[in-house]
Amino acid sequence: MSVRSASYVPQAATWGLGGIGIAAAAPLLGMGEWAGWIGGGGVVVAGAVGVLGHRGQQRQELHLSLEEGLAPLIGGRSTVVTRGWKGWPGTPTRVIIRYDAVAKDGDPNWKAAVVDATQRRLDVSATITKHDRRGRRVVLTTRDVTKENPVEQRVSRTIGDLLGSGARVTSFKSGADGDVASFEVRHIPTTKVASSGGYRAKVERTFGHVHQGRWRCKWDLEHDKVLFELRPPFPEVVELPRAQVDTKRDVLASYDKVSIDFGVDEDGNKLSWRPAVDPNLMVVGAPGTGKTVLEHNILASVAQWGWPIWVVDGKAIEFLGWRTWPNVQTVASTVETQVAVISRAHEVMEHRYQLIVAGRASEDDFEPLMLFIDEWSDFRANLTDWYTTVKAKGMPTKAPVLQKVASIARKGRSSRVHLLFATQRPDAEYFGGDMRDNFRCRISMGRLSPQGAMMMYQDPNIGTTVPRGRRGRATTIDENNRPVETQTYFVPDPRKANRRGDQSQLDILEGLMPDEMMRRHGRLIIVPPSDDDIDKAGSDYTAWCSADWVPAEARPDLDPVTNTAVDAQRAREMASPMAMFGIPSTTARPASDTVDIDDLDDVLNTTHGADDGYGLNVDADPLGLSIGDLVELEPGYWVTVDEETEEDPLDPSLVLLCWRDDEDNTGATGITLGERVTSRRALIEEGAL
Numbered sequence: 231m232s233v234r235s236a237s238y239v240p241q242a243a244t245w246g247l248g249g250i251g252i253a254a255a256a257p258l259l260g261m262g263e264w265a266g267w268i269g270g271g272g273v274v275v276a277g278a279v280g281v282l283g284h285r286g287q288q289r290q291e292l293h294l295s296l297e298e299g300l301a302p303l304i305g306g307r308s309t310v311v312t313r314g315w316k317g318w319p320g321t322p323t324r325v326i327i328r329y330d331a332v333a334k335d336g337d338p339n340w341k342a343a344v345v346d347a348t349q350r351r352l353d354v355s356a357t358i359t360k361h362d363r364r365g366r367r368v369v370l371t372t373r374d375v376t377k378e379n380p381v382e383q384r385v386s387r388t389i390g391d392l393l394g395s396g397a398r399v400t401s402f403k404s405g406a407d408g409d410v411a412s413f414e415v416r417h418i419p420t421t422k423v424a425s426s427g428g429y430r431a432k433v434e435r436t437f438g439h440v441h442q443g444r445w446r447c448k449w450d451l452e453h454d455k456v457l458f459e460l461r462p463p464f465p466e467v468v469e470l471p472r473a474q475v476d477t478k479r480d481v482l483a484s485y486d487k488v489s490i491d492f493g494v495d496e497d498g499n500k501l502s503w504r505p506a507v508d509p510n511l512m513v514v515g516a517p518g519t520g521k522t523v524l525e526h527n528i529l530a531s532v533a534q535w536g537w538p539i540w541v542v543d544g545k546a547i548e549f550l551g552w553r554t555w556p557n558v559q560t561v562a563s564t565v566e567t568q569v570a571v572i573s574r575a576h577e578v579m580e581h582r583y584q585l586i587v588a589g590r591a592s593e594d595d596f597e598p599l600m601l602f603i604d605e606w607s608d609f610r611a612n613l614t615d616w617y618t619t620v621k622a623k624g625m626p627t628k629a630p631v632l633q634k635v636a637s638i639a640r641k642g643r644s645s646r647v648h649l650l651f652a653t654q655r656p657d658a659e660y661f662g663g664d665m666r667d668n669f670r671c672r673i674s675m676g677r678l679s680p681q682g683a684m685m686m687y688q689d690p691n692i693g694t695t696v697p698r699g700r701r702g703r704a705t706t707i708d709e710n711n712r713p714v715e716t717q718t719y720f721v722p723d724p725r726k727a728n729r730r731g732d733q734s735q736l737d738i739l740e741g742l743m744p745d746e747m748m749r750r751h752g753r754l755i756i757v758p759p760s761d762d763d764i765d766k767a768g769s770d771y772t773a774w775c776s777a778d779w780v781p782a783e784a785r786p787d788l789d790p791v792t793n794t795a796v797d798a799q800r801a802r803e804m805a806s807p808m809a810m811f812g813i814p815s816t817t818a819r820p821a822s823d824t825v826d827i828d829d830l831d832d833v834l835n836t837t838h839g840a841d842d843g844y845g846l847n848v849d850a851d852p853l854g855l856s857i858g859d860l861v862e863l864e865p866g867y868w869v870t871v872d873e874e875t876e877e878d879p880l881d882p883s884l885v886l887l888c889w890r891d892d893e894d895n896t897g898a899t900g901i902t903l904g905e906r907v908t909s910r911r912a913l914i915e916e917g918a919l
């Protein structure tokens with residue numbers, strides 16, 4: 231706009247009065263019939279001149295205000311031109327500035343300040359579209375935000391408060407409900423954002439607090455922008471889908487394609503284990519976090535690919551329901567059979583290795599074998615107890631089968647003997663040396679301790695804030711090597727579903743059965759060695775290692791599956807502590823008072839209070855808190871520290887505490903500097919590095 235003086239009043243008056251005067255004089259000039267038209271025309275023109283003049287004056291004031299606002303930034307010898315005015319009185323759509331040589335246009339904040347001044351003075355959203363430093367010329371394009379819908383205006387205001395008035399909100403997108411679901415913010419204060427993770431978390435959480443919702447930010451610091459989007463809610467339960475098996479292809483032909491989906495991330499993307507790429511899978515999880523369910527879902531998927539499955543059930547009861555599942559050949563629930571299974575798997579591996587070495591076969595000739603070792607620590611403890619009782623003179627101090635597991639983990643890839651290794655806690659024993667590299671695919675169920683996180687992911691923070699109230703929630707490393715939280719798939723346990731007669735769960739299981747043509751491996755029975763065999767072998771241990779395996783049909787007398795019908799009432803009586811002391815139970819409790827034996831696991835697994843892996847309450851300085859510490863935000867309401875605490879970038883009198891609670895709510899709370907909080911720190915675990 232070129233600046234015009236506000237002379238519209240006399241001009242309008244001249245037109246109006248002139249028109250009326252001429253109209254009055256018209257009859258005298260013999261133009262009486264035109265008097266009305268002349269008078270009316272004069273008034274109309276006067277009105278138009280007045281109204282347009284008034285608008286021009288308002289625009290001029292706005293322009294001058296802009297010049298004033300920009301003056302300290304662009305210097306005295308500068309010009310500001312406003313073009314393309316729209317609206318009433320309107321705003322210019324373009325602002326062209328030729329600035330003085332004294333302007334600090336090299337300062338990284340200069341452009342943001344120019345944008346800021348333009349936005350504030352014109353009440354628009356502005357962005358620099360051209361900047362010619364040599365010609366000292368800046369062109370800004372503006373948008374009238376006062377015409378935007380109220381929600382978008384409110385979003386823009388919050389962003390202004392959080393990221394500075396130079397930040398510009400663009401590209402609003404609505405969700406299915408018509409509400410804002412995402413938007414982009416450009417010209418963010420990158421240096422400030424980059425220097426503080428707490429600041430980033432605070433922006434995300436405060437925005438979520440003000441605008442009600444779980445928002446997440448995708449920062450693009452290279453381009454000074456950030457995308458805000460509504461975080462999709464994590465589903466509480468996701469059923470395991472059927473594996474995408476090409477049943478026309480032979481197991482050997484499909485080997486490279488085998489992909490075992492185990493869960494979804496918050497965007498619903500599947501997370502998978504590819505045995506051909508990462509031969510072994512490590513699962514770590516405290517009781518009740520969903521480790522067993524995850525293993526069941528891996529088992530149900532692997533079975534659909536037609537692979538034979540051998541299970542070492544360290545806890546003896548977790549896989550009982552899968553004994554009759556197609557392709558599950560053996561579920562070993564005693565330490566003797568467990569030793570037999572691991573020894574055989576090791577033998578298969580060694581045999582295949584020898585074939586390769588002798589040039590008689592190659593990796594491509596081997597049918598994959600899936601070995602599950604569940605509850606490693608329980609198995610190892612039972613094994614150690616048993617081994618000391620059966621160890622003969624001259625045998626190694628430690629059961630050699632322990633070494634065999636390490637060897638399978640190391641060499642399984644070429645022999646296609648794949649291992650799923652599950653344990654309650656990461657342990658220095660199998661995370662030391664090269665063992666970690668043998669388990670590149672790792673899943674930690676539930677929350678890890680900082681030491682556990684260090685062992686699993688070489689980072690004390692990854693997986694340490696997983697909400698405790700969400701079962702099946704886990705952390706893993708995705709194919710891009712980034713830590714990602716996942717909700718693992720839910721699979722019912724056939725044993726529990728059968729016992730409860732839960733038809734919907736039985737239907738789910740039915741839907742996961744391998745196709746008829748993929749049911750390729752029958753059940754096997756491990757025949758206990760006779761006294762003779764033991765004598766010949768030199769010890770029980772050695773005899774079990776080389777025990778015979780026969781098809782289940784050959785030895786119905788040894789088949790544990792043939793005699794499993796359980797009378798629920800009888801089972802309850804047998805399980806009562808009184809029965810264990812030999813005292814008959816006299817008082818029958820009403821059924822509603824009783825806890826189903828299978829639910830007992832869940833009850834016992836729910837961790838409460840002091841025995842939950844955290845130390846005692848301590849009075850702490852918020853600045854000394856670490857990620858993963860618990861903090862009592864309100865009496866009885868504990869949250870987990872989710873980012874390093876630091877001075878609040880928006881208010882130096884506060885310490886910024888970003889947190890996550892057990893139900894997966896997140897927030898940011900400012901704690902007055904000097905104030906103390908009640909906190910609990912994760913205990914250091916036995917065996918930690």
Ligand SMILES: Nc1ncnc2c1ncn2[C@@H]1O[C@H](COP(=O)(O)OP(=O)(O)OP(=O)(O)O)[C@@H](O)[C@H]1O
Pocket residue numbers: 466467468515516517518519520521522523524548675701702703717718719720721831832835
């Ligand atoms: N992916 C999941 N989705 C929904 N609920 C789950 C999921 N995984 C587990 N749960 C719930 O948590 C309970 C405990 O799971 P699970 O038995 O797998 O725990 P665990 O870690 O193996 O415990 P334990 O080591 O004592 O066996 C299940 O009975 C189920 O109710």
